[in-house]
Amino acid sequence: MEPLQTRTPKKNWMIHPQWEDRLKWAGLLPFARLVEARDHISRLNYDAALITCLVDRWRPETRTFHFRWGEMAPTLQDVSMLLGLPLAGEPIGPLEETVGWMHNMDARFQGVRADVGPMTFAAHGPRQAWLHEFQIEQFGFPDVPMTAVQITRSLEAYLMWLLGKTMFTDNHGNTISARYIPIAQEIAEATEAEHIIQRSWGSAVLAATYRGMCKGCQLTSHGSGIVGCPLLLQLWSWARFPIGRPEIRDGSWPPDELYDAERIDMPTFGSLWTSRKRHFGHNQLRNCYPAFTEQFDLLLESDVTWEPYSEDHRDEAYPGGISNMCTRDWAYWMTKAKIIFDIFVEEMSQQRVMRQFGQRQLIEPPPPTVPLPPRVHA
Template identity: 30%
Template sequence: MMQHLDMALLSAFVERWRPDTNTFHMPFGEISILLHDVHHILRIPVDGQLMGDEASQDTLKSDMGGLVRLSVDAQVGGKWKSKWYDNGAMHAEGLLVRGGELKIKEMEVQCYLFVLLGSTLFVDKSRDRLRPAINLFLKDHRRLADYAWGAGALAYLYRQLGVATRAGSKGLCGCLTLLQAWIYEYFPLFRPSQLPQSPDAPRASSWISPRLPGGDEARQRLVRYRQLLDELSADDVTWTPYGRDGHTDIPRSLYTGPIRFSDIAEGYDPSRCLRQFGYRQIIPAAMTVPHDQYRPASGSSYIVFWDPWVNQLWDNVAARRLELDFASRPCEHPSEIVEEYVDWFLTRSHPRITHPTDGEPQPRPLLVHQVSYDFLLFFQISKTFVIYSNIDFYFYS
């Protein structure tokens, strides 16, 4: 899929991503990638055990050494870093270990899944490096089906979108197939051709993504995409692309709280995107917030820290499930909102990315009561970065 990714389109959406809410801020409000989107687009499980296992660097090195027949001391010289392992080393050193035939076959499967998942759901910017943490969930093949792989992939993508909003970031990683297919599902304006597909097939496989040129043409597309997104209204969005009941078979999509992949945890709040469930959008309640966060301009020290007890929220899904009928009501038109929502949103967001020309209405200014100084939003306006201080988590409540 890398050859078919429209990086200009993805960049235009990254500019509208808000890491504190994990939603895209559009002129008409918030919209995001939800767990039932992951289910329909990729057809991987979003329910199951939370992927919250962590391990020390020494443990990860030892596990990797078993896969590639290298001692811990030999895994240096570019093969090993704290967050990734060089995929090329696996091919150069071989994927098997010495042992009985059964053990070799098990290791073959483990290595194959490690490379597969590292090349699809948990992609690194280099496109040829793999996160050793993936191996934590592959050591026992009997437990493979127990994990919520879709929730882990979404948490990882949320984090990479947040890192990509930093001024010093030069790329985007994560499951970009999911992101691009999600854009196609919700925004008809950007859709390519589509093939007929069976109801149970991953919807991502039905889109015929064209190979688009880069360079100056990509930059021109980016400018055009920005303008189109600035002009979008709620009526231009397909709010329920899988049908008005597309979420009913995915109860986990209404979960509210953090989702995880190993050491990465990100907040997930469907109450900010009720229109994606076919319900009228109301002013959302307060979010479950992390214990601490640090999002510098460079992105290299990007940290969001959650207390260990938040893992229990995933297991208590009954208590953490958003009750749609209690929160809102089904709407006749998918883009319906309460009257107060627009004023609430405009005092907490910036509705446009491109610089308005003379004669166009100016966007409403941000109403800043409580500023989080460690979180800055960057908008590229007329080739100049203008920095806005974003509102703290608690101000969104």
């Protein structure tokens, strides 16, 4: 078999300073910083071979990865610590595109940028190439100031990219789903925090990723893709396993970095590998799927970092501290509530991942008392 494809962006977007308040109100600023194009880093390199090796070990029956020494799975703790997304809030879904979205969106963006023609779209949503025309550098930023309308509409285009290409990659290759338009428009046009619905972005990302792995582990055709949030899977693997992990030459976060006064804009734990201040050893090979498969087969229990977010690890990686969004919703990390994205309802098996929280895990954990019926998962 060949590695699955990741429908992830080839280039990241820059963030305009006047977007920051609205992104903060929506709970998306730490994640936006994580995938921001800054300095020499214009994109994140997704390791399709590594992600596919994880999907190969995913079992839909238990919602866990099966290794020779036991089970593991991404949890809400991983979403908080790695991505900095909020867990408290309204569920994301069910999602549905609004009637007449093509005409309405075309009217909103008409004349925002002189060199851009009418919106190009498919039945699923606007085309990515058209949305990319509204990146802030296309307006001449930072040399040319942008109007308030340009800032708002470029933020709406950015949010479509952020949701459709990094958080929920259920896109159709060259388009972004129109189902995200109402959320992007709401956040972009907000003038106060109260105008934005507080959403449980973190649980939605985890639910979408669970569903993506349930689908991906059963795919066999050439060119099959993994949906959900591949970034979460990659950062989760790097945090816990030595396989495919980039070499970090600079091991300390610069203390003179300027951060948000409320400590929201500080780095997430996932920034350990995506920060502009990090320099990776460029000694990784391509087409590592067979090699990674063998390494996972031979991986020992002692090679696993079971608790990568301990205070010692955090202090070593970030002596200046991390974003308070990483730990704000700690009370939800072991919830037994079902997690939701769109029409998908997923269930976490806490008894199977207790070792990841420093607790005792049974060798043969009991089955869930009230499992999801097959009709719901279908």
